[in-house]
Amino acid sequence: MVSLAVFDFDRTIVDDDSDATIINKLREKQPPPEWETSNHDWTPYMSDVFEHAYSAGLSQDDILSAIASMRENPGVSELVRTLAASGWDVLLLTDANSVFVDHWLKSHGLQEAVTQVMTNRAFWQSGRLYIEPLMRQTACSRCPRNLCKSIALAQFIAQRPQYDRVVYAGDGRNDFCPATNLPPHAIVFPRRGYPLDELVKKTLASPTPLVQAKVVPWDDFYTIMKELFPEKSIS
Numbered sequence: 001m002v003s004l005a006v007f008d009f010d011r012t013i014v015d016d017d018s019d020a021t022i023i024n025k026l027r028e029k030q031p032p033p034e035w036e037t038s039n040h041d042w043t044p045y046m047s048d049v050f051e052h053a054y055s056a057g058l059s060q061d062d063i064l065s066a067i068a069s070m071r072e073n074p075g076v077s078e079l080v081r082t083l084a085a086s087g088w089d090v091l092l093l094t095d096a097n098s099v100f101v102d103h104w105l106k107s108h109g110l111q112e113a114v115t116q117v118m119t120n121r122a123f124w125q126s127g128r129l130y131i132e133p134l135m136r137q138t139a140c141s142r143c144p145r146n147l148c149k150s151i152a153l154a155q156f157i158a159q160r161p162q163y164d165r166v167v168y169a170g171d172g173r174n175d176f177c178p179a180t181n182l183p184p185h186a187i188v189f190p191r192r193g194y195p196l197d198e199l200v201k202k203t204l205a206s207p208t209p210l211v212q213a214k215v216v217p218w219d220d221f222y223t224i225m226k227e228l229f230p231e232k233s234i235s
């Protein structure tokens, strides 16, 4: 039997947000496009950002080095390497894009430790970055069309051998949907003080909690390490 660890990327694996990092980088050259409140999906907006970045002369190298310079949350490398060495499958499930996540993993030597990345597909064409939605779903009304992490996780699990345990770490609103679909013997790790943590607390305080999994909030990945590998933790 194999176990599965699922991680969000922005503000979970990395402390910062990759899209915000590029938007800030663009801001040094020209004002980024306005986010319209009528906009429902984030991916078309990022497409706009990449178009602006291209016309402002923000090169492929500028973008990739900004992504590579993003710092991991403390304990991430150790935990991900320990999981891989212990035979766990590691899935990154994120609304970022394949170019950012793959480049960051490669620059931080973690690509081999990750089983699969599920995210919006991005590609370079004549120096401009293009992005395509991971899915176009209408089945889940809680999530944006381009990504319901519950649907993505179910698709991933369907093609794999049965897992004896699943753990999930994230920070954002879009991590709540999958958190509600985890079985009671799973563990959800919400980043303390972030939207997922607030949503989980709120549902656990309600008469009919939507989350059945064990909940362990984290400030850094050593908390997750201690929970999953108590024998490997020092303190």
Ligand SMILES: [Mg+2]
Pocket: 008, 009, 010, 011, 012, 170, 171, 172
């Ligand atoms: Mg996140």
Ligand SMILES: [Zn+2]
Pocket: 140, 141, 142, 143, 148, 149, 150, 151, 177, 178
């Ligand atoms: Zn959903």
